[in-house]
Amino acid sequence: MILFLAARPVTSPPVRPAPRRARAPFRLRPLAPYRRIFTVPGTRAVTAANLLARLPMGMLSVSAVLMITGSRGSYALAGAVTATGLAATALAGPWTARLVDRHGQARIAVPATALAVLGSLALLLCVHYGAPDWTLFACYAATATTPNTGGLSRARWAYLFRDDPAARHTANSFEQAADELCFLLGPVLATLLCTTLAPEAGTAVAAALLLTGVLLFAAQRRTEPPVAPTPATDRTRSPLRLPGLPPLLATFLATGAVFGSLEVVTIAFADRHGLRSAAGALLALQAAGSCAAGLLYGLRRQPGQARHRFPVCTAAMAALMLLPLLAATAGGPAALAVALLLAGTATAPTMVTGMGLVQSLTPPGRLNEGMTLAVTALLGGIAAGSAGGGWAADHLGGVGAAYGVPAAAAALAAAVALLAARRRPACPPAPVS
Incomplete structure (x- = not known):
């Protein structure tokens, strides 16, 4: 943990467009744009880590609903708890992102994720041991500090290909497809864990994946964008x-x-x-x-x-x-x-x-x-x-x-x-x- 927080980011040199070569017909090289963006050193490792961290985004709410309804028997309570977490995320998310912009991804994403994971584990314990209903709201609201992992990844692509709009477009398309894939697989995995192992299994696995993925993601310093200086007049301007x-x-x-x-x-x-x-x-x-x-x-x-x-x-x-x-x-x-x-x-x-x-x-x-x-x-x-x-x-x-x-x-x-x-x-x- 100390290594992640103390290490200074090492920025990569600007990515220059590759020299022009004779192009093969498009039908022979359909995936060439994607192969090209992943030739940049560090992009494969950081993408794999981010996918690991992003998969729980499709698991947490479903796992919470299944866990609460399995223990308390109330869909109304489960829906109210998840809605509270959604509202808290809407309020806390921009503040967490602002801290990331000011201090860097690794320095903010790791402690923010640790706090969110503690909230998920606290929710699990409160449900398992029959704590009062109000504790469920408080615990799930603490997960609002979860960083926007998809946004962190898009920011890295934007930095790496700041001089190449075509590559940025390809990278953004890949990120959107990754979002869809995670929200496709996440609920299925959460349902499988909660119904076959234990009602708490989905939340526990999602929290472990989130923390592991963010730690691995933050460790990839070569692709991390440096903190951009912000004029004093813009620091308070939304x-x-x-x-x-x-x-x-x-x-x-x-x-x-x-x-x-x-x-x-x-x-x-x-x-x-x-x-x-x-x-x-x-x-x-x-x-x-x-x-x-x-x-x-x-x-x-x-x-x-x-x-x-x-x-x-x-x-x-x-x-x-x-x-x-x-x-x-x-x-x-x-x-x-x-x-x-x-x-x-x-x-x-x-x-x-x-x-x-x-x-x-x-x-x-x-x-x-x-x-x-x-x-x-x-x-x-x-x-x-x-x-x-x-x-x-x-x-x-x-x-x-x-x-x-x-x-x-x-x-x-x-x-x-x-x-x-x-x-x-x-x-x-x-x-x-």
């Missing part, structure tokens, strides 16, 4: 005041509502058709479509500027989100499965392009904070979407009609993105250094 960022965060908020409502409505749809055990498989198809689209999106350099592509991506997402609505109202589970797979193909390109815009609009010294604000907006949207989707599933007379909630949220995201693109002045992106 990135929320940056031109163009608030409308972008509003789009992320609406996009989060798409994710949250789609999950709840799909579970309700499967339950109403007597296929509750298949709800995870239906949601996995949506994540699989997004993961595949994210990887394909990063294979080649995209034409034009990201601020012009973003409204197109959100419009595609809004159009494809109509498919689940049509399939659920006019078809059955099989049609819905196909519709969810197709609908997922638009979410990753939207997120990749949006995160790229966040990076371009945020100064280098506030990059982690800017990306964490985007994640916070997503979390807020997920919470609102979950509530709206649940209400629609109970009150709209048919679960199929409830798919109008994610469709409406996607349309709202597209409208906000289009209005912001028309009002945003044509200015060069902020340099990433």
Whole structure:
């Protein structure tokens, strides 16, 4: 631990574009952009460590729900505890990211993770030994210091390829696909551990993976971006005041509502058709479509500027989100499965392009904070979407009609993105250094 906190970061030299060579046909080298970004020394090790640290993000909430309901028999209590943790994360996340920007990833991520792991273990002990309900809220709120591991990884890519926009695009596409993969595998692993070993097993394994992954990630000092000097006038200025960022965060908020409502409505749809055990498989198809689209999106350099592509991506997402609505109202589970797979193909390109815009609009010294604000907006949207989707599933007379909630949220995201693109002045992106 002392070695991680005391070691000074060793920065790598700027990554220069490789000399031009005769290009083989694209069909013969489909994965060349990904092979290229992983030729940089240290990127493979840091990516493996970050994936290990990111997998618990899809495990912790599911594990907490299964553990609390298994012990207390109350879904209401479990939902309230996880909602409290979500709210605490929305408040604490930007502050943790600001500390990372000011003091470096290793110096902040390790102690912040240690505190979050202690909160998870305290929750496990309180549930196991029958502590009062209020202790569950306090313990789960302590996990809010968990650093945004995906944002930390994206910040490293942004630093390594600060002079290579095409490589940054490929790296961001890979990171989005990794997010989808972790949120696809995490709940499955958590459910398996909690139902086959013990209700506390999911939380215990998730905490161990998180701490181990962050320690390994922080030890990779060659790829860690140096602390960028921040002018005194910018230290108290929130990135929320940056031109163009608030409308972008509003789009992320609406996009989060798409994710949250789609999950709840799909579970309700499967339950109403007597296929509750298949709800995870239906949601996995949506994540699989997004993961595949994210990887394909990063294979080649995209034409034009990201601020012009973003409204197109959100419009595609809004159009494809109509498919689940049509399939659920006019078809059955099989049609819905196909519709969810197709609908997922638009979410990753939207997120990749949006995160790229966040990076371009945020100064280098506030990059982690800017990306964490985007994640916070997503979390807020997920919470609102979950509530709206649940209400629609109970009150709209048919679960199929409830798919109008994610469709409406996607349309709202597209409208906000289009209005912001028309009002945003044509200015060069902020340099990433």
